[in-house]
Amino acid sequence: MIDLFIIKVGGNVIDNPALLQSFLGKFAAISAKKILIHGGGKVATRIGDKLGIESKYVDGRRITDADTIDVVTMVYGGLVNKQLVAQLQSKGCNAIGLTGADGNIIPATKRPVKTIDYGFVGDVKPEQVQTAPVVALLEAGITPVFAPLTHDGNGQILNTNADTIASSLAIALSAKYNVRLIYCFEKKGVLSDPNDDNAVINLINKDIYQQLMDQKVLSDGILPKLDNAFGAINHGVKEVLIGHAEDVLSNTTDTVAGTLIC
């Protein structure tokens, strides 16, 4: 099987023009087949604030009411996605911007209300991901760039965490490719002390993950990232790495920056 890099870039990197340019340059330079998934939570929060729409998160997932789904559809599916595609084109990478509704690639189910009503948030089953359009683009030498939006099949767009989009695509495509899933964010990896940016844990297995949860070392956006990272590694994805956008695309066979999930 040939390699496929599935790379997710988060909102803090998207919001930092210098870091984003450097990241996109490294991404464009990857010669293997590749897919980019972007977040943009910070941009959506800022634009929501300007419109008087307050952002609320529970365990790193946005509560998405009727006003918020409109904001995130515009911000993720429009502004962020198209800016990234244009920037990749300028770097010689022939990218195409997509949401999960396009080509029916990522159908989802609105999250059922249990203790919390997340609103228009979509849960994805990797086995429902339609890989054929993605494979066709990859085989044509085109790089898909996914916004974190899905749809329910009844005309409703849903907001899905970008970490989940990345792991679902990674799991679905691992039947055909040797998938390497890389989560790029603004920290050097998963930290044993969230206040110490150098306290990177190089390797996390299931037991260490449980210990970190018990010690309450993990909170906010790192929760969906690890949740999805383990989901991917347990369902056929060859390698999952979490690290700084500046470092993780520069790894060599001798040095690995970031946190490897095993």
Ligand SMILES: Nc1ncnc2c1ncn2[C@@H]1O[C@H](COP(=O)(O)OP(=O)(O)O)[C@@H](O)[C@H]1O
């Ligand atoms: N132990 C930890 N290690 C790394 N990050 C952590 C940890 N605990 C909490 N975090 C927080 O999780 C955030 C990453 O999630 P998020 O902001 O959603 O990133 P992204 O937008 O890239 O998905 C970090 O910026 C950090 O504030």
Ligand SMILES: CC(=O)N[C@@H](CCC(=O)OP(=O)(O)O)C(=O)O
């Ligand atoms: C349901 C849910 O939480 N969706 C996310 C999608 C964007 C995202 O994941 O952005 P980052 O990668 O920048 O965090 C949100 O609206 O914040």
